[in-house]
Amino acid sequence: MDKYLYSRGKIVYFKKGEKLITILYFSPTGNVKYLAEKLSYNLGSENTSLLPLEFTNPEHLEPGVQLVIMYSIHAFNPPRTVRRFVNKIPEGLYKNISLISVGCAESWVNKAASSGLKKKLQEKGYSILVEEIMAMPLSFIMSFPEDLIKKQILTADNKIGEIANSVLSEDASDSIIPLKSKILHGLGKAEGPAARMFGIELHAGRDCTSCGICVKNCPEKNIRFNKKNKPKFGLSCLMCMRCIYNCPEKAISPRISKFIPIKEGFNNDYEIL
Ligand SMILES: Cc1cc2nc3c(=O)[nH]c(=O)nc-3n(C[C@H](O)[C@H](O)[C@H](O)COP(=O)(O)O)c2cc1C
Ligand code: SF4
Ligand code: SF4
Known part of the structure; x- marks a missing residue:
């Protein structure tokens, strides 16, 4: 020992x-x-x-x-x-x-x-x-x-x-x-409230299959299913981009700040570089 x-x-x-x-x-x-x-x-x-x-x-x-x-x-x-x-x-x-x-x-x-x-x-x-x-x-x-x-x-x-x-x-x-x-x-501390607002802008489009990946993985538990089993975003967002890049159907996007997520997604499979 x-x-x-x-x-x-x-x-x-x-x-x-x-x-x-x-x-x-x-x-x-x-x-x-x-x-x-x-x-x-x-x-x-x-x-x-x-x-x-x-x-x-x-x-x-x-x-x-x-x-x-x-x-x-x-x-x-x-x-x-x-x-x-x-x-x-x-x-x-x-x-x-x-x-x-x-x-x-x-x-x-x-x-x-x-x-x-x-x-x-x-x-x-x-x-x-x-x-x-x-x-x-x-x-x-x-x-x-x-x-x-x-x-x-x-x-x-x-x-x-x-x-x-x-x-x-x-x-x-x-x-x-x-x-x-x-x-x-x-x-930079002023970014907190802006990130929360970004959350209310997020929505899941028609391609959403209700798989639940975004709900399970949001670090702030900011995503729940609504009565129709579609993701509903709350006011605790960090603007972290996880739900947007990880959605298998690419169904999540902001309604207004469309320039914030990288359009083609975020590829970080660095081992193959
Ligand atoms: C909302 C937001 C704010 C960011 N602010 C900064 C920053 O102030 N300085 C910086 O160097 N990178 C900033 N970044 C970039 C990330 O810190 C950087 O890409 C990091 O490597 C991401 O790590 P992750 O993939 O593990 O989340 C920001 C990213 C996001 C999404
Ligand atoms: S990860 Fe995409 S497909 Fe799955 S529930 Fe969330 S928005 Fe819908
Ligand atoms: S995963 Fe990140 S960007 Fe998506 S709702 Fe949660 S905190 Fe906001």
């Missing part, structure tokens, strides 16, 4: 084969999931549990040595689902927590994305180990050109290897957040 020491001084015993690192990922359209799976592989799948954040109850998290939270950036901020989850993580479950935010650029615009989560976790007594931004293809409005996508995937694959090394060696990263990033992070 191995033994590990918590930051709060408690000794916790782990049986051989128990998972030591938990990776929670929030990935409405698949980019973050791709990176989370790579990270798990690099850390050693036998040491790691990989959980979709939106379908995990924070109050039932198993204690472990380390927690890694990976999420896609929406308007320079973590999506509401991630913020709510972090607020509910109990104290004292892990020795440290790493935060990996994934946008479409590693630039200063996203630098403050994790700052609110970091503050909340520190208030709960957690130390933050790795805090990184990663870039993957843009998931709405327009598709990036294929050569840029290939470059982003190659860079991200290499960076995941470096992050895995930092997590395993418990090598803390520390970056200074410029004021302009903090301002953008604050302004």
Whole structure:
């Protein structure tokens, strides 16, 4: 039996084969999931549990040595689902927590994305180990050109290897957040109400077969069936695009903001690039 020491001084015993690192990922359209799976592989799948954040109850998290939270950036901020989850993580479950935010650029615009989560976790007594931004293809409005996508995937694959090394060696990263990033992070909070309005614009057209995939997978449980067994969208939308891209019949679209989803859908089968 191995033994590990918590930051709060408690000794916790782990049986051989128990998972030591938990990776929670929030990935409405698949980019973050791709990176989370790579990270798990690099850390050693036998040491790691990989959980979709939106379908995990924070109050039932198993204690472990380390927690890694990976999420896609929406308007320079973590999506509401991630913020709510972090607020509910109990104290004292892990020795440290790493935060990996994934946008479409590693630039200063996203630098403050994790700052609110970091503050909340520190208030709960957690130390933050790795805090990184990663870039993957843009998931709405327009598709990036294929050569840029290939470059982003190659860079991200290499960076995941470096992050895995930092997590395993418990090598803390520390970056200074410029004021302009903090301002953008604050302004980005206005996106929340706009995303909710996007939800009321969504509708399922005649091609809908009432399969229920959208209802089951919406991270905010914003979709229900109406009396005619057709999806009805509520006011909790994140504008995450999952229901639109995942509908097998391509039946879901916004009535007005038609430019927001990528017309031809979002293809992120990066392994074949
Ligand atoms: C509503 C919305 C807002 C976004 N805002 C940002 C942003 O502020 N900065 C950024 O770099 N990317 C932004 N993106 C792009 C996604 O963060 C990026 O494509 C990410 O890799 C998607 O990950 P996923 O496929 O796991 O959801 C936004 C995407 C959506 C849908
Ligand atoms: S995923 Fe598409 S086909 Fe299935 S219920 Fe939703 S809108 Fe209808
Ligand atoms: S309704 Fe669609 S776009 Fe809105 S949060 Fe749910 S899955 Fe995402």
